[in-house]
Amino acid sequence: MRSRRGAAIALVAGGGAVTTMLVGLVTNAVSAQSHWPSWLGWLQSRPWLSFVILGVVAAGLTALLALLDDHRAPGRTPDPRVRPDDGSGPPGAALVLRSLPRDTTAFIDRSAELELLVRSVRASQENDEALPVHVIDGMPGVGKTTFAVHAGHVLSERFPDGQLFVNLNGHTTGRSPVQATEALASLLTAAGVPTQQIPVGDDVSAITEARAAMWRSRLAEKKALLILDNAASYRQFEPLLPGGSGCLVLVTSRKRLAVHEEVVLPVEALPPDHAVDLFVRLSGRPADTLDRDVLEKLVRLCGHLPLGVSLLAARLRHHPSWSVEDLRQRLVAARDRLGELRAGERAVAATFDLSYRDLAPERQRFFQGLGFYPGTDLDAYVGAALGAVSLAVARQQLDALYDAHLIDEHPGSRYRLHDLLRDYARGLADEGDSMDHVQAVQRVCTYYLAALAVANGHIVRDGAGGPPSPDGASQVEIPAMESRTAALGWLENERPNVLACIREANGLALHDLVIRLAAAMAPFLRQAGPWDQAAGLHRTAAEAARHTGDQRALAGALTELGVVRRFMAAYPEATEALNEAVTQYEAVGDRRGKADALNQVGIVWYLTADNDAGARAQTEALALYRELGDRHGQANSLADLGMVRRQTSRFDASVEAQSEALSIYRELGDRYGEANSLRDLGIVHCLMGEYALASQRQREAFDIYKELDDRVHQAYALNELGVVRRLTGDLDGAREAHTQALEHYTDLGDRFGRANSIRHLGVLDRLSGDAPTAIRLLEEALEAYRDLGSRGGEAASLSELGVARGLVGEQDGAVEAFRQSVEIVRELGDRCGEAEVLNHWGALLRRSGDLAAGRGRFEQALNLARDVRCPLETARALEGIGRCDWMVDGPALAEGPLREAVTVYRRLGVSASVDDIERLLVSQAG
Incomplete structure (x- = not known):
């Protein structure tokens, strides 16, 4: 293959040289500046022949290059990391996922099982058939996970779009099996889906199905490998199965699972010879120095299980003075001590016991403490907290336990216990004082509180680090977090462990720790989600506060619950929680907390168009602040x-209010708050007809959002900038801004923002003369607004829909849309919006010949627009009145309102409308 490619490259190079020579011949033939020697001179004297040959060579080179591109080496695929973005992932998201654990060096030859799996996969792929689920089952310690991970590495090239590993904790002591909805959230996040885009809600079944549908869509047409480790049941992992036929799923479980279209791969205990070979390889001793008969007895005592064999070999390697017979006798004694266990468990537990008793007393205590840890994995900082030792000592202990095969190493200097070892460690720990468990959980929770305080210092806007840490936090060693990026990375890694600790603390009735940890996690969960998980956490904290009678803590938990419920668009529940928070804060005299809760419930009332209540809440909060x-x-x-x-x-x-807020944000250096105020000022200036200032404010806001890497709010600024461009006649610039905003919203899962962009694009299509497309887009936006409960968005869509329907002759549909829109904007108190709808309605009536009714709508709009100082709608109403009068009474009466409209339009810079009216006036003068 390499020689063929070399020949092809040489041929291309030679063809290039010939082409260059022919170009020279043709050039000289035309210019007659020089003469080439020998036969080249003859060719030079015939320039048309040179042109023909040049064309043939160029065509031949093009065909050759195309051939080379189509016939790549078999089995080779382009590097997935440089594939063009197909639009399915957000910009910058990894298209290829690599989350398989490291392949172990202790893997023993299971060629039969591996060949069965590879053959099954190859047959399905070659026949273009859907890959069935492959279930790897077997008893604990038999090496199911090790086999699945090794097989994943072997098969990785067949699945270039990613390899994912998920531990479902189906049989993990002290932990509940991972729910499908939680696993799906983790998978979607790993696949590059922003947490804001992951569906949330209270109906677990509906949310699980929604997330599963998104997961299936994400992997459609892709070739990915998914390992679902430690499954408890088919029901647990069924929603995690990809929908595409090109994905391979490997499931490990301790029990036989009923799976549709499954391929079962039983992993049995090792054959005796293989178990002995594994022992010799891991013991580090020459095979000829070991008694083979004793070795066979030794591996039989641990049930020929790879986990037990590995531990025994490690014991022998760490004790050079021992013989295999010494090791065998110690194992027999251990098995006798564990005689009450079942045969399979006793075989493995005996090897644990032997390894454990070989540890120094302080290392034994450290290992027992690991049995109390509720999380999935840990680092040296957590180890130090659990063991009440220094960070340096914790690192030594963890390294020693890893060398003894009592813990597994994971990427990022982290460690994890095998489920059976977790069982064993928990059993040892339970033999001691029951207070040891409580104290260990208290210590690790204290560590997390101290670390969260530092992390929150980087991510909370006002610099507060959350609630004060409990006693002892100052003595805790925590990792360095010197930037917002580092803090967010730490929080993302530790999220499942912190939440597991909160659950454990709640089970132990450590209510104060539950309350503090929930409050400390609140800032991260607000922005990272998933929000249904955050809501569950804050409900737990609220119940803990009710147990203790701590009203201030209850109010704090309810406030956070209300904020998250607002994010989920569950407005009634948000209002209920926040109103109760206000009451609780009042009862304890906490004015700052009451102000915070009032500010938040005021936002909810604004979103639900209860403007009077919203204004009262914000005014009261402002006075308290x-x-x-x-x-x-x-x-x-x-x-x-x-x-x-x-x-x-x-x-x-x-x-006035936004300008004062802007001044304070700038005084405090709050760039995010500054950008928000600038953007809202831009919206108001646009409504007031101050388009140059509106555009400036939106650009300033956009630049700050870009500096903060906030793509959601960049999109909001782009949408508002697009509106200004449309109103000033720059339709192409408006479309560019709204399209870019739509891309951001789609990537980030902001449904409200996406509906805004679609509505604005529908308006542009209507203005460009494409009414059918406009109607389709506006109906899509309308449906989204109704799903979200956005009355303002619904009214705006109905208003524009009425215009578009009128253009295609749907008179009744247009009138009904206007009627509904007016009803909503009046309910909202949006008088400028009402004037806009009435102007649209008046234009429809004027075009249909009902001039009296049309003029009536324009007069209503004019009164409203002048009252609220909305110049654009004032000009539109004046123009409408003038055009109606022109058709009824002629130019004499119409000229006054038309020229007044021209004056306003000219001041606003709306040149297109000025030109239309002046053409009308000139036509009459002519």
Whole structure:
């Protein structure tokens, strides 16, 4: 193959040289500046022949290069890491996933099982058939996981789109099996789906199905390998199965699972010869120095299980003075001590016991402490907390336990216990004082509280690190987190472990720790989600607070629950939780907490269009923040109050509130708050017809969001910038901005923002004359707004839908859309929005010949627009009145309102409307 490719390259190079020579011949033939020797001179004197030969050579080279591109070496695929983005993942997301654990050196030859698996996979792929689920079952310690991981590495080239590993904890002591909905959230996150895009809700069945559908869609048409380790049942992992036929799923379980279209691969204990060979290889001793008969007895005593054989070999390697007979006798004694266990368990547990009793007393205590750890894996910092030792000592202990094969090493300097070893460690720990368990959990929770305080210092906007840490936190050693990126990375890695610790603490009635840990995790879970998981955590914290009678803690948990429920668009539940939080804060006299809860419930009321309640809440919160001297709280309430005032068309008051908020944010150096206020100011200036200032504010906001790497709010700024461009006649620029925003929203899973972009694009299609496309997009946006409960978005979509339907002759549908839209905007108190709908309605009536009714709508719109100082709708209403008068009474009466409209349009910079009216006036003058 290499020689053929070399010949092809030489041929291409030669052809290139010939082409260059022919170009020279043709050039000289035309210019007659020089003469080539011998036969080349003859060819030079015939330039048309040179052109013909040049064309043939060029065509031949093109065909050769195409042939080379089509006939790549068999079995080779392009590097998946440089594949073009197919649009299924967000920009910058890894297209190829690699999460398989490291292949172990202790893997013993299981050629029969491996060949069966490879043959099954190869046959399915070659016949273009769907790959069946392969279930690897067998007793504990037999090496199911090791086999699955090794097979995954062997088969990795056949599945270039990724290899994923998930531990389902089906038989893990102290831990409940992983629920399918949780596993799906982890898989979707690993596949590059932003947490905001992962479906959330209270109906577990519905959310599981929604996440499963997204997971199947994510892997559609891909070739990926998924290892589901330690499954408890088919029901547990069935939602995790990819829908595509090109994905391979390997499931390990201790019991036979009923799986549809399964291939069962039983992994039995090792054959005696293989068990002996594995022992010799891992013992580090020459085979001829070991008594083979004794070795056969030794491996038979541990049931020929790879886990037990590995531990025994490690014991012998660490004791050069022992003979295999010494080791055998010690194992017999251990088995006698564990005689109450079942045969299979006793075989493995005896090897554990032998290894454990060989440890120094302080190492034994350290190993017992690992049995109390609720998490899935740990590092030296957690080990230090569990063992109440220094970080240096913890590292020594973990390294020694790894050398003794009592823990497994995982990437990132982390460690994990095999399930059977976890059982064994927990059993040893349970033999001691029951307070040891409580104290170990307290120590590790204290460590996490101290570390979370540092992490929150990087991610919380006002710099607060969450609740104060409990006693003893100052003596805890924590990892360095010197940046926001480092803090978020640590939080993402430790999230499952912290949540497991909270569950364990709750089970031990350590309510104060539950409350503190939930509050400390709240800032991260607010932005990272999944929000249904966060809601469950805060409900647990609230129940813990009720147990202790701590009203302040209850109020804090309810506030966080209300915020998360708002994110989930569960507005009634959010309002209920936040109102109760206000009551609890009042009862304990916590004015800062009450202000925070009022600010949050005010946001919910704004979102549900209860503007009076929203304004009252923000005004009360603002007063409390001012009494307390809380500048950041003042800025937040002012900004949210400005949004309520803008929604009710009180534009001057909105600008006043937002400008004050902007000043405070800049004073505090809060770039995020500064960008939010700039963006909302831009919206208000746009409504007031100050388009240049509106565009400037949106650009300033966009630049800050880009600096903060906040793509969601970049998209919001882009949408608002697109609106300004559309209103000033730059339809191409508007489309570019809305399209870019739509891409961001789609990638990040922001349904509300996506609906906004689709609506704006529908308006552009209507303005461009493509009414059918406009109707399709506007109906899509309308459905999304209704699903989200966004009344403002629903009204805006209905208004535009009425215009588009009128253009295609659907008079009744257009009128009904306008009627519904007016009803909603009146309910919202949005008088500028009402004026816009009435202007659209008046235009429809004017075009249909009902001039009196149309003029009536325009007059209503004019009164509203002038009242709230909305110049664009004022100009539109004046134009509408003028055009109606023109058709009824002629130009004389119409000229006044039309010229007044021109004046407003010209001041706004809406040149297209100015030109239309002036053409009308000129036609009359002519």
